[in-house]
Amino acid sequence: MDENKNWLVYLLQCANNALYCGITNDINKRLRQHHGDIVGGAKYTRANAPCTLVYQEQAKDRSTALKREHEIKSMSRDEKLTLLKFSHKL
Template sequence: MNAKVTKKWSVYLLSCADETLYCGITNDLGKRLRQHNGEIQGGAKYTASRRPCQLVYQEAVATRSCASQREYQIKKMSRLAKQRLIDTTIS
């Protein structure tokens, strides 16, 4: 019996050292954070010069397609709207 391994996808926001926000998707958030912070190889060029980066928002989604769509929605938001999204998950 072949069991299909299902990886959960996440949409996330990072707060960078220069106070900008970075949005991305991944199916391994811990590894991706280490990549963004230069602990292991990989990560985005954007975050390479803005370290350290701190996770401030995470949203679980079912598929990569859903993650990409949600990432697109979040990237189109204003900074204020992104901050509200972050604040509603904290409180």
Template structure:
């Protein structure tokens, strides 16, 4: 059984965080403010990667139509080299 499209509930977003060690973390969400608080340890949840690299700050945000498109875009961004991710961040400051 396929998952229902939840895009009608909220728009989906692809985001990049800059961690305290200057590394970049890419993810998707439909609640960016809650997700950022999770990554920074204010709320339960967040990625294991960011737990040891706090604080994290939002440096890139891109809205997409559906969760499926967000997942595809996340994979595209994760496949970029760090210099290309930095260029993406410079093109659209949050």
């Protein structure tokens, strides 16, 4: 992944209702990977497909995106749902 592209932190809601958090600089490619259309997605999302993009936020660089991903992954499910509730709908 290229350091100079815009980075996103995103949340997917999987078929089993789980929330999956990740980062990318190419959301369309990453979603195709998660759905198993192309190589590279997480086993978890492929096993629990379909997954729907429910949240995304921009980060200034990869390092910032990784830090925010860690913050979100550290949240409880209820905290993640609150984040979704007060964010803009996709």
